Amino acid sequence: MSQKPIMVTRSSMPPFEEYVDEIRELWDSHWLTNMGAKHQELERALKDRLGIENVCLFTNGHNALECILEALDLRGEVITTPYTFASTTHAITRKGLTPVFADIRMSDYTLDPESIEKLITPRTCAIVPVHVYGGLCDIDAIQRIADEHGLKVIYDAAHAFGVERDGVSAASFGDASMFSFHATKVFNTIEGGAVCFKDPALYNVLNQWKNFGITSTETVEYVGGNAKMNVFCAAMGICNLRHLDEEIAKRKLVYERYVERLGNIPGIKLNEIPENVTYNYAYFPVLFDENVFGATRDDVYATLMTVDIHPRKYFYPLVNDFDCYRSVYSSDRTPVAKYVADRILTLPMYADLALEDVDRICDLVLSCQK
Numbered sequence: 225m226s227q228k229p230i231m232v233t234r235s236s237m238p239p240f241e242e243y244v245d246e247i248r249e250l251w252d253s254h255w256l257t258n259m260g261a262k263h264q265e266l267e268r269a270l271k272d273r274l275g276i277e278n279v280c281l282f283t284n285g286h287n288a289l290e291c292i293l294e295a296l297d298l299r300g301e302v303i304t305t306p307y308t309f310a311s312t313t314h315a316i317t318r319k320g321l322t323p324v325f326a327d328i329r330m331s332d333y334t335l336d337p338e339s340i341e342k343l344i345t346p347r348t349c350a351i352v353p354v355h356v357y358g359g360l361c362d363i364d365a366i367q368r369i370a371d372e373h374g375l376k377v378i379y380d381a382a383h384a385f386g387v388e389r390d391g392v393s394a395a396s397f398g399d400a401s402m403f404s405f406h407a408t409k410v411f412n413t414i415e416g417g418a419v420c421f422k423d424p425a426l427y428n429v430l431n432q433w434k435n436f437g438i439t440s441t442e443t444v445e446y447v448g449g450n451a452k453m454n455v456f457c458a459a460m461g462i463c464n465l466r467h468l469d470e471e472i473a474k475r476k477l478v479y480e481r482y483v484e485r486l487g488n489i490p491g492i493k494l495n496e497i498p499e500n501v502t503y504n505y506a507y508f509p510v511l512f513d514e515n516v517f518g519a520t521r522d523d524v525y526a527t528l529m530t531v532d533i534h535p536r537k538y539f540y541p542l543v544n545d546f547d548c549y550r551s552v553y554s555s556d557r558t559p560v561a562k563y564v565a566d567r568i569l570t571l572p573m574y575a576d577l578a579l580e581d582v583d584r585i586c587d588l589v590l591s592c593q594k
């Protein structure tokens with residue numbers, strides 16, 4: 225049994241030789257970025273894998289989200305969730321839009337459609353929901369609301385690569401979906417991200433936004449940024465994509481062991497995977513009800529940390545409690561999100577996590593029970 229530190233995640237990497245083979249030709253081409261051959265190859269591979277028509281690569285998921293918000297030319301209020309990573313809200317705010325926080329639902333911690341509806345005003349232009357932990361939002365209800373009020377829907381699908389509903393990829397919903405290919409995600413390009421989108425006309429616009437707003441050699445039409453994925457990252461993506469199914473299969477074994485050990489414990493709530501969803505086993509969130517379990521989330525966190533096991537309080541604190549937002553917002557207005565953020569712990573989850581280590585983690589979690 226390994227007693228090395230166990231982090232919450234560990235990046236997937238292809239065999240070293242496979243990556244070296246993939247980048248060898250770059251020493252011939254000397255074309256390292258600016259939509260080089262590997263960049264195009266990864267876009268094609270992603271279209272195949274996700275069964276979609278339109279994808280545009282970026283340096284990271286955050287820049288991808290900023291660029292799609294710019295490309296859609298949005299103005300006003302954007303309804304979103306406080307139960308997410310800083311990136312979602314920061315992207316909205318940095319693009320001059322006003323985030324408006326709706327509450328989440330208890331079942332899977334994604335946006336509650338009823339809560340969204342109550343917050344719509346004449347200034348609302350879009351909804352930015354998050355597929356939290358790779359669990360899909362109530363896509364149909366959200367689309368109905370958007371259609372009724374003429375709103376755009378941009379999913380933060382950073383957690384949802386490889387997730388499908390009835391065989392349809394998470395990349396297909398709403399007007400657009402942002403994916404993160406950060407080293408800690410199920411599929412990584414070291415750093416990287418993408419936007420998948422409905423309207424094919426957006427492809428050129430996104431490529432221009434990610435390249436300083438340059439529209440031809442002598443024309444610059446937008447005040448764009450720089451968010452181009454380099455070809456070394458694209459090569460990493462091409463390799464990792466080949467191994468994705470194996471990686472997800474290994475994650476599934478870890479997930480199933482956790483469920484076996486923690487699935488029927490009073491005071492512990494796990495997320496359920498709906499029958500028609502193919503999941504990517506991205507995270508293992510556990511919610512502790514201290515009144516039933518007899519110990520708080522923070523007790524469990526401290527117990528694991530003393531033996532060098534590093535779970536994460538993900539997502540805590542809520543975005544509406546961040547120092548940079550709390551003068552304007554309050555988590556009291558999103559009570560379900562507040563309840564969950566105070567009780568959630570994501571346990572270590574990655575393809576190579578040994579099942580003995582899962583058992584050790586579960587033993588420690590259960591030792592906190594009173």
Ligand SMILES: *Cc1c(COP(=O)(O)O)cnc(C)c1O
Nearest residue numbers: 284285286309311382404405406
């Ligand atoms: C990782 C993540 C992002 C940002 O992605 P980067 O590629 O790190 O910029 C955005 N939203 C969520 C929910 C994430 O988990």
